[in-house]
Amino acid sequence: MIQSVVVLEQDPGVARSLAGGLRSHFSVHVTQSREALRDDVVRNHPEAVILNIEHWLLADVENLHRDFPALPIVCTHRVPDEEMWMAALAAGACDVCPNDDVANVLTSVLRSTAVSRSAA
Numbered sequence: 001m002i003q004s005v006v007v008l009e010q011d012p013g014v015a016r017s018l019a020g021g022l023r024s025h026f027s028v029h030v031t032q033s034r035e036a037l038r039d040d041v042v043r044n045h046p047e048a049v050i051l052n053i054e055h056w057l058l059a060d061v062e063n064l065h066r067d068f069p070a071l072p073i074v075c076t077h078r079v080p081d082e083e084m085w086m087a088a089l090a091a092g093a094c095d096v097c098p099n100d101d102v103a104n105v106l107t108s109v110l111r112s113t114a115v116s117r118s119a120a
Contacts, residue, residue, distance in 0.1 A: 003047040004029060005109060006040045009076075010055040014099050018050060018076075021102030025110065034060055041068060047113040048072040052099055053084070058091040065092025072112035074105060 004027040009015040019028040026047065029040045034056060041049065041064075051061060053075045061073055075088045076099035085096040095108040 003027070003113070004044050005048045005050060006031060006037060006044065006046045008032070008034070008037045008049065008051045008056065009099070010052065011099075014052070014076075017100070017102055018105060021106050022050075022109065025106065037064075038067075041071065046071070048074060048109045050074045050076060050105060050109065051093075052076045053088060053096070054078055054099070058087055061088060061091040061093050072109070074108045074112060076105060 005022055007015055007018050007028060007030045009018060009030065010032055015030045019030050022028050029044055031037050031040055049064065049071060051073060053061065054077045061075060064073060073093045075093045075096045077084060077096060078099055080096045080098060088096045094112045097104045097108055
C-alpha cells in the first residue's frame with residue numbers, strides 16, 4: 001500500500017514543487033482549503049500533513065493536532081524563523097521548513113513518519 005501525504009498550500013507553484021519532490025516516496029494529495037484538508041485526512045489517512053503557515057493560522061495546526069494527535073504535521077513558510085518554529089511546535093507541528101526547500105520538507109516528513117510509526 002502506498003503511503004500518502006496531504007499538502008495544504010495556496011500557491012500553485014509551491015504546491016507543484018512540493019508534490020513533485022514528495023511523489024518519489026508518497027502519494028500526494030494537494031488541497032487549497034482547510035475544509036478540503038480535513039476531508040482528505042479523514043478519507044485518505046495520510047502519513048503526514050504539510051501545511052503552509054504563511055496562509056493558514058497556527059490555530060489550524062492546533063485544531064488538526066487536537067483532532068488527529070498521531071498525525072505528523074510539517075509546517076512550511078516562505079521565511080521561517082526561530083520564533084515561528086517554536087510557536088508551531090507548541091501548536092503541535094513536528095517541524096517548520098522553508099516552503100521552497102523541498103529536500104528539507106521531504107527529510108522532515110520521512111523523519112516524522114518514521115518516528116510516528118515507531119511510536120505506534
